[in-house]
Amino acid sequence: DGGITQSPKYLFRKEGQNVTLSCEQNLNHDAMYWYRQDPGQGLRLIYYSQIVNDFQKGDIAEGYSVSREKKESFPLTVTSAQKNPTAFYLCASSTSTSPSFGQGTRLTVV
Amino acid sequence: QKEVEQNSGPLSVPEGAIASLNCTYSDRVSQSFFWYRQYSGKSPELIMSIYSNGDKEDGRFTAQLNKASQYVSLLIRDSQPSDSATYLCAVGGSTLGRLYFGRGTQLTVWP
Numbered sequence: 001d002g003g004i005t006q007s008p009k010y011l012f013r014k015e016g017q018n019v020t021l022s023c024e025q026n027l028n029h030d031a032m033y034w035y036r037q038d039p040g041q042g043l044r045l046i047y048y049s050q051i052v053n054d055f056q057k058g059d060i061a062e063g064y065s066v067s068r069e070k071k072e073s074f075p076l077t078v079t080s081a082q083k084n085p086t087a088f089y090l091c092a093s094s095t096s097t098s099p100s101f102g103q104g105t106r107l108t109v110v
Numbered sequence: 111q112k113e114v115e116q117n118s119g120p121l122s123v124p125e126g127a128i129a130s131l132n133c134t135y136s137d138r139v140s141q142s143f144f145w146y147r148q149y150s151g152k153s154p155e156l157i158m159s160i161y162s163n164g165d166k167e168d169g170r171f172t173a174q175l176n177k178a179s180q181y182v183s184l185l186i187r188d189s190q191p192s193d194s195a196t197y198l199c200a201v202g203g204s205t206l207g208r209l210y211f212g213r214g215t216q217l218t219v220w221p
Contacts, residue, residue, distance in 0.1 A: 031206065031207045033207065033208070035211075040213065040214075041213055041214075042114070042198060042211035042212050042213045042214055043154070043198070043200075043209075043211040044211075045208065045209075048205070048207075048208060050205070050206075050207075058208075090153055090154070092207075094206070094207035096206070096207070097142045097144075097159070097202055097206060097207060098142075098144050098156050098159055098207070098209075099207050099209065100156070101153040101154055101155070102153060103152070103153050104152070104153045
């Protein structure tokens with residue numbers, strides 16, 4: 001099946017820990033994105049990458065890091081510097097103007 | 111920062127009625143506009159895209175764009191309970207695929 005796979009679906013993080021969210025796509029899309037959604041809010045862009053080995057900060061990049069070593073993969077690390085990481089994280093990929101989304105990872109700080 | 115504003119909702123309509131969802135945007139040079147539907151706990155799915163002034167119809171959905179007024183809307187005809195979801199308006203930025211989202215309007219269609 002072609003698509004975008006995010007894992008895990010649910011993730012719990014202790015205070016001070018770094019955690020990594022996985023995003024893999026087999027759509028052969030060049031561009032990939034990470035968005036964050038808080039309750040009652042729209043999606044806000046964290047990072048995006050238009051090509052392998054290159055990525056740019058979005059609107060809320062502080063406390064997050066990414067890598068793009070392979071076209072298919074765009075993992076997001078939520079570092080301890082992110083003070084309020086509890087949110088729904090969505091990965092997307094695109095070859096045109098409108099991205100398609102993975103199923104999301106719900107991260108909770110415990 | 112590009113702003114995308116949606117009518118706050120929630121919006122509640124009876125089955126069979128027309129639901130009207132509205133969105134305004136701040137960047138006058140925006141060229142691409144999208145409506146995503148998001149069911150509770152799920153990821154957004156694209157239902158309509160529009161790039162030119164006027165109306166675009168797809169089944170029960172009609173998107174309307176007025177660039178002079180910086181306004182885009184979504185009409186859902188013959189609303190069904192399965193249309194109950196949050197509808198997100200998104201506007202394209204200068205980078206291909208980079209979108210700016212509104213907060214969403216929650217729609218409930220009651221039988």
